[in-house]
Amino acid sequence: MDASILGAAGEAFSLLLDPFRLMMLGAGVLMGLFLGLVPGIGGLAGMALLLPFTFTMDPYTAFAMLLGMAAVVGTSDTIPAVMFGVPGTAGAQATIMDGNPMAKRGEAGRALSAAFTASLIGGLVGALILALTIPILRPLMLHIGSPELLAFSVLGITMVAVLSGSAPMRGIVAAGLGVMLSMIGADPQTGTLRWTMGTFYLWDGLPIVPMVLGLFALPELADLAIRRRSIAGDSNIDTRSGMWTGFKDVIANKWLTVRCGALGAGLGAIPGMGSAVVDWIAYGHALQSVKGAGKTFGKGDVRGVIAPESANNSITAGALVPTIAFGVPGSAAMAILLSVFLIHGLVPGPEMLNDNLSVTYTMVWSIAIANILGAGICFLFSGQLAKIAILRYTLILPAVLTFVYIGAFQASRNWGDLYALLAFGVLGWTMKQLRWPRPPLILGFVLGALIERYLFISVTRYGLDWLARPMVMILLFAGFLVLAGPVLRHLRDHGWFHGIARKIGMPRFRARDLFYVLVFGLIAYMMSIAAGWSWGARVGPLTVGWVTLTVCALSFANQTLTRGFSETQSKDGELPAELHMDTTTDYSDLPLGVVLQRALAFIGYLFGFMASMAVIGLIPTVPLFIAVFMWFEGRENWKLILGQALVLTVAVYVVFDRLLGIPWPRTLLGQWFPHLSFLPSV
Amino acid sequence: MLAAIQNRVRGRQRCLIAATIVAAGAATSLAATSALADGVEEFYSGKTITIYVGFGPGGGYDLYGRLAADFLGDHIPGNPNVIVENMPGAGGRMAAQYLYSVAPQDGTALSVIVQSVAMDSALGTIPGDVDASQFSGIGRLTANYELGLAWHEAPAKTFEDAKNVDVPFASTGAGSASHFVPRMLNDIEGTRFQVIAGYEGTAAASIALEQGEVDAMMIGIAGLRASRPSWIENNLFNVLWQLSNTPHPDFADVPAVGQLGETEEEKQMLRLVAGAADVGRSLVAPPNVPEERIEALRRAFDAMVADPEFIATATERNQELDTISGEELQAVIEGQMNVSGDAVERVRSYVTAD
Structure with a gap:
């Protein structure tokens, strides 16, 4: 230098x-x-x-x-x-x-x-x-x-x-x-x-x-x-x-x-x-x-x-x-x-x-x-x-x-x-x-x-x-x-090819295998559309599609055919060391019915948020959503609910409406009552 | 020839003269419309005008939009606030469609329209049956001549050379002018451009040109002056053709695409694709805006481009000006759309997906 x-x-x-x-x-x-x-x-x-x-x-x-x-x-x-x-x-x-x-x-x-x-x-x-x-x-x-x-x-x-x-x-x-x-x-x-x-x-x-x-x-x-529960559950922080x-x-x-x-x-x-x-x-x-x-x-x-x-x-x-x-x-x-x-x-x-x-x-x-x-x-x-x-999830x-x-x-x-x-x-x-x-x-x-x-x-x-x-x-x-x-x-x-061959048995199916069917179906559907395009447009999607379909089928076969072996093995307590490339969540303390019910309720909130956004606009949705969620999920006291709703609404308004100037989508309320359009995001 | 490009001062003098003429015209017409001005002033006072830009922040369309936004309001009766809103998507077509069929038609929405709007509209490539002649031209900030240029080490030095050797040509992708113009020239004029599509913008194409990965590319004159002045200083390229209907004064000897072609149909085809240069970076309003407001916007535009402060700011930001009035812009767009059906169909086969 x-x-x-x-x-x-x-x-x-x-x-x-x-x-x-x-x-x-x-x-x-x-x-x-x-x-x-x-x-x-x-x-x-x-x-x-x-x-x-x-x-x-x-x-x-x-x-x-x-x-x-x-x-x-x-x-x-x-x-x-x-x-x-x-x-x-x-x-x-x-x-x-x-x-x-x-x-x-x-x-x-x-x-x-x-x-x-x-x-x-x-x-x-x-x-x-x-x-x-x-x-x-x-x-x-x-x-x-x-x-x-x-x-x-x-x-x-x-x-x-x-x-x-x-x-x-x-x-x-x-x-x-x-x-x-x-x-x-x-x-x-x-x-x-x-x-x-x-x-x-x-x-x-x-x-x-x-x-x-x-x-x-x-x-x-x-x-x-x-x-x-709160994020840290009952752990000390x-x-x-x-x-x-x-x-x-x-x-x-x-x-x-x-x-x-x-x-x-x-x-x-x-x-x-x-x-x-x-x-x-x-x-x-x-x-x-x-x-x-x-x-x-x-x-x-x-x-x-x-x-x-x-x-x-x-x-x-x-x-x-x-x-x-x-x-x-x-x-x-x-x-x-x-x-x-x-x-x-x-x-x-x-x-x-x-x-x-x-x-x-x-x-x-x-x-x-x-x-x-x-x-x-x-x-x-x-x-x-x-x-x-350590804060409650409702907050x-x-x-x-x-x-x-x-x-x-x-x-x-x-x-x-x-x-x-x-x-x-x-x-x-x-x-x-x-x-x-x-x-x-x-x-x-x-x-x-x-x-x-x-x-x-x-x-x-x-x-x-x-x-x-x-x-x-x-x-x-x-x-x-x-x-x-x-x-x-x-x-x-897995003991090379012999080892893998040894594990193959009669196929056993589980409900979770349906996901394979969905993925397979989605990719096959996308490929069927791609087949009608000119060569330059379809060569990439079809090549990737065929590889993915093949591997998807192999993976499905691997799962179902070796399931008999791995289930016996886990019964005997010989769990192989597995690296799962993701965070895990353990619901084992909750019955399946409760998990599904709460999952559906969560999806309900997601749709509710979007529906409200379409009708009254995003900014009015913020306090509404916060109030509904905190009250029905946690019966929080109203002082807390109103406080959080107010602070967040003002924050969203100042940052996203005033500062970033995000153009909000048109709302039904705004179309029905055009004179309400002075309200932010309506 | 290349030395001429460096002579930016001369270009500015030209635009100053043009601006003065426009200002003189504006003064006479202002008197005629003063009666209507009161209503216009009442309407615009306290309002916000949004200039929709069909491309992301920081690009040429965006910077010209922001330049206009900083000054236009001062010249409109009632001094409305003017802001820019980026609406990138589908190569500027999303904003064009928005302006045509969604934006308010009361004079509070404007757009720096995509320069190929007349051709896109003639070909019907903007969904929603957009008819570009229905837009009201407010004024052009600058023309945008694009050059087909070859690297100095490439065997092709002139347009004629390109008929005798293969010329690998960098293109941003199908549907863009860098893709269909060289292919049309191959078929009509017998050039041998090998279009290689997929470069992400002119910057990526420029580095491929320097590396020798390609021999030629397409780039606007303004962009070339601003971002590759060393190419000009060191004579690193030869211009093979220019995408315009009349040659740019600095490139008087280079074939203009809009003047090529043998048959009447070929000529119409090439004129249609070359028209984008004349639209360049222009402001238009949606259809059906009350006439007195269009008049007010056009006169405000004329006054703006004559405003010394505006010109000084454009100079400071390295933005060139080559202005025409709203009426002239309107005539340019309508003229470009006056093309036979057969020519449109043939152009379509180059522009849209095969």
Whole structure:
């Protein structure tokens, strides 16, 4: 590193010390922390909201505020993930796996503190990597063409093998379904509208936010409603002691933290590879590399919190790489940041790496300072936050559910978001109960679209020659290794092919096998529609469809044919060590009838919320829903009910109506009585 | 030729002159409409006008929408508040359909309409039977010439060269101009563009061009100046064609797609797809808005683009201006839609799914 670079870095630091710039950076951090906290709303919404304010600022200040905001969303999104099992943004999904079980055990303080510390270190590692690689960014990026991006995506999707736990075939089916869902919308090759069901909503594809909230948030909330207890149950909660333990956990796992920080920055630099998959890949990496992870992950292992939290904070720095070096946005939020470059007459590309190097380094410093500030603020409150775990579910559930609804709706501001939320909620809950791994579905959804896109480009341009490019070969070989490990281990545990053959007996069917039939039927139905499309539009869906159907049938056969053997075995008390890739909920103390009754009641509340939203609008629905839920579920006293209803309604109104200016859907009440439209959201 | 692009000052002078002429026109017509102005002022006072943008925040449509939102209200009688609302979806068509059939028709809804609106409407690719000639043009902020350009190391240096060698051409995807224009040129003019679809936006295509993954791509002049000035300074590309009906003054020698074609039908086809350049970033109002309010909005637009503060702000934000009045915009859109049924059908086969 030569002196001019160090000089630029130093100059950049002194530029940022200007009080106004620091203040704007701080404002961005507060905004980012808040947006991370609200489920489903993240850096993208923040960028859109703050963009107009930056028109009048100088570029240093504008970037300090925007990056300050974007950098810390991944810090605070941990809080709802750990406390409620509800991801604050798509980047916090993997944190739920171990963070939420820790909270249920009374270790929320430890989980939060470990997460914030890991976020801080991950964020700093990301900023450091960006700072060090700036001089070589452009030449490096010029070697990454479509074939290399394809190979990265393939490597990412091999993580499905790791993230499926003991159910690799069900994992592949879930991933296949995810890939097929990612192909919804206008196809780039032929323009065919694939599975859009005649709506504009699906034209640009299914948005990921309602999907993530449906798959992960609603099932946890349903469990809360069914168990009818506080999150931590009767466990003692740790506040002060837990915070210290969590900090020590990260220090004890410092290399895991640094590795995952580097992983997040590296993957964040690949356009399209957003935080929704990076956290899972980091989690998968920890699962593979940490000793004994197979036995403890998913049951409240702090290392399962550290890995994704470190990775999801370094993404912002990584995503800046292609933005700065080439003006290719690494994520949707970066696309907005890019417009700030242009408004201020800054041109991404070589100029940012020489003439405007000081601007580039203020970005690096902004990210670093924001991470310190964000983690510090979260740390201060984590002791208090941990106490949420002992609150009654009737206090927590209506508030969180309201935000989940708004978060999902904010995705594309369309009723379709809410239908998608509900559909994925049912799917997620079913998968969780029947022990189907959910992470592969997300991985397939994000990476499937990228793979189809880059495969078409690579093959059209290079035929099969792209396979011979050195970086492609290395990446594909790495993917093979990721895949081979778990598959071989799985076969070995089952005694190779002889062992598996020995377990085959007469098929035994259970009611839960019906889910196979449903999945099989759905995929077959989607394929029957796809069969009528032109070659370019159908080749991807049909290939993935046939593979998924085959694996689905094999998995079904495996389940039913070996059931006789495994049931005898479990009767004899020889339970094989199983890694279930998900959080588990134990309803064994509740009779089945009660579980079903409460599940139905919960679905009733979900529909009730949407119906009320259609009739009287979202904002009037908030107090109504809170009052109904708290009274009928918990007979809370009216003072408490009115207090909570008022506070939440005002909060929703100020933040979402005034600040974010969300255009609410038209309501029946507004159509019947147009003069009522002065009421917010009616 | 390339040096000419750098001469941005000259471009600004042009638009200043244009703005002055427009302002003079506005002054005379204002007197005629003063009688109606009272009603208009009463209507707009205390109201909020929403400019719908069919694309996400930060894009060209969005930035021009925000630029107009910051100034337009000051020039409308009653000084309404003007805000921007992003309604991304289906390549801008969702907002077009919304403006046509859902948005209030009282003059409180406007849109920076998708530039291909006339062609989309003629082809019927906007669901809901949108007839673009029913929109009222309020004014054009800038034209948007798109260039088909080849990398300097590519064998094809001119349009004629592209008829003799294969030219791998980056496209964002089926249904976009970068997909159907080169294919139409192949069939009509005998060029040999190999369209490779799937690049996510012009930025991704630009890096593929620098890497040599493709030899050519399509990019707007404004975007090129703002985001790739080093390409211009270092002569890193050759322009093969431009998507417009008349050549841009800086590229007088480059074939304009709208002037190509042998038969009358071919000419109509190419004119239809090239029309987007003339719409560029324009403000339109929904159908059936009371005439006096359209008049007020058009005159407000004219006054806005003559406002030195507006021009200074556009310059500061690096947004180029090439304005025309609402009446002229209306004529542009209606003229573009005047195409024979056979030509429309042939264009459709390139634009919609096969």
